[in-house]
Amino acid sequence: MAKKKRPERQKDKSIPFKERISTFKEVPLGFTVRQALLEAERCLECKRPRCIEGCPVSVPIKDFIQLIKKKEYLKAAEKIKEKNALPAVCGRVCPQEDQCEKVCLLAKVDKPVAIGKLERFAADYEAKKLKEPKKPDVKKVSPRRNIKIAIIGSGPAGLTCAADLALMGYRVTIFESLHEPGGVLTYGIPEFRLPKRIVRREVNYIKSLGVELKLNHAIGATLQLDELFERGYEAIFIGVGAGLPQLLNIPGENAVGIYTANEYLTRVNLMKAYLFPGYDTPIKIGQNVVVIGGGNVALDAARTALRLGARSVTIAYRRTENEMPARIEEIEHAREEGIIFRFLISPVEFLADDNNVLTAIKFQLMELSEPDESGRRKPVPVPGKFETLPADLAITAIGTKANPLITKTIPGLKLNSKGYIEADEFGRTSREGVFAGGDIVTGAATVISAMGAGKNAAQAIQEYILKKYQIKQKI
């Protein structure tokens, strides 16, 4: 090993928090070229790079970092795209600390290599240099070009599956129920964390591969799944996400001023209510906002409320900070921005005035139990201890369920006890020719795991088609 002292883990700059809380500008600015080079220098180029095992789509991490070291930034971006069609997205929103960076060898002796930030750097560099994303050669006259595949849902799972199948030469159509593609990337994750121009660029890239995008098509309503087969689609991938918001089922929860995070974020992100009245969809601006939950969704809602002009924003979580599932970077940013965290409290009732407008929330105080068999400490109520927080706006972010619009309308499709689609690791379902992946199979998870599922399903669809056609005709 070189004797040179290893540089410290680089940290990118953020826009100053005073500016942050009044705009929807992206918060972290990303690495400069100098920082990227210093950070790349830290990679040990392991013989057996464990980082890759930590990535659900096996991005060739070592190789792309090496290319950055050699200042071959465009090549680095291309290298990533061999495995990951959405690098600019993943570099920003992957929970790296639980994935690639968690198992990076360097983490044993030092802080891990900032793989996510490097990935973002390469993707952003490419975006700056090239107007149109460079696309790999798609065989123009592939014998498979007449085989049609349908993808339902344009979230990360559907987009990835579509891209891979298009690259294999299939004719792919995505059916999306909303008026914009991208799934949670568009309607869920806010602008300040994932600028929508990035999502649009990635979607355009996938379109440039020849993928057709049909918006305003809710399968199960506009068309039934079996009609897609009738229309000549040979295989179908379902990536409709976990769209149904879970409710608390406590008194008062339908009062005016109580949003599910889905509604709040959809109004703001998809409908651009933060630009109201420039855009037509309104949103309530709270004075005292309380967000219930502790994941990425809760943090996104809280930071959005702050930017819309709330005087105080509190996150109420029934466990402690250690159990918060949100990304660490987001928790840090939220703290800097002045979000208040209240732990070990759980709502029991929403209080409203005569017009049924929210005024306060009554909470039960909680404590963590002794660890159970699985070693998990559960929150349990402290008998008789309650606290009431004033609130004119509440946002519930306590998880989602399977959206029944599609699953209920497909005869013969096996669902698990929670209503999600049963599928093996390659997305094969109980119905022939029907594949599924992403949140609609696993329940709410991550962007990259949905992409991994889309990739695996593309492989399985390829196998399925080949097998089917070996009998009928040769390709």
Added chain:
Amino acid sequence: MFVILGDDGILFSLKMSNFFQIIKKEKIAPNGFLFRIKAPEVALHAKPGQFFVLRVNERGERIPLTLVRWNRRSGTIDFAFQVIGKTTHLLSKLKEGDFLKDVLGPLGRPSEIKYYGTVALLAGGFGAAAMLPIANALKEAGNNLVTILGARSKDYLILEKELRRLSSKIYVMTDDGSYGIKGFVKDGLEMASREYDIAHAYVIGPAIMMKFTVAACQELGIPNTVSLNPIMVDATGMCGSCRVNVGGKTYFACVDGPEFDGSQVDWNLLLNRLSAYLNEEKHSYELFLKKKGVLPRGKEKKA
């Protein structure tokens, strides 16, 4: 192929088939219109009781409207709307040949059509539009239809002729007595119930009208179905904006409804939630009218 410049300056290309063209526009009341638009996929699957969502332009709100008629062969759908805010105002300014930005449907559960005997159709204002396809289907199922149609005055009555044709009797009610009988729909119901043995009622109209009419049904012991119109965003079950309370339980009207048992609906909750954005909507509409020169500048109230 069309090319459109997106908000962020990135070019978008759209195929013609993604556009929803207005084929016919008809003024049917001082405050409302009937449109026929091209939307073949919606027409193909539309059923009575269902609705769809549209967006007028790139910055527009998604608004739900009921499907009034559809034609599979020509791939068109009809809908009727009254101008009450910015989106419906913008819609009313579109001309034949213009395009809508987005159309999604059909949505919601279709009506459960069956044979009841005599069914009373209680329609207030633009509720008549939503009632028409249900009336057709109920008639086809062999029901005897008695219609009570209400509006504030003569000019505001819509689809009277069409509903009259399907009904063995029609009571037309106006608030001001300018046509038909002076009174509300619930008054008409009381009259009808003396003449007919009503097995079931469909009640569709503004929430406040449904609230009082359902109360009248209950007094007369008539089971009833209503079509609820809460504020919606996605209209596919994803956001919970449309939640209503029926029989003590929370439902999402866009996927669990829009039809429910009227006697179980928490009407006050619906009314409260419908007025949630009143200030914001007023602000937006006035700002818009002011820009257009319809309202004098400086007169709008702050939201």
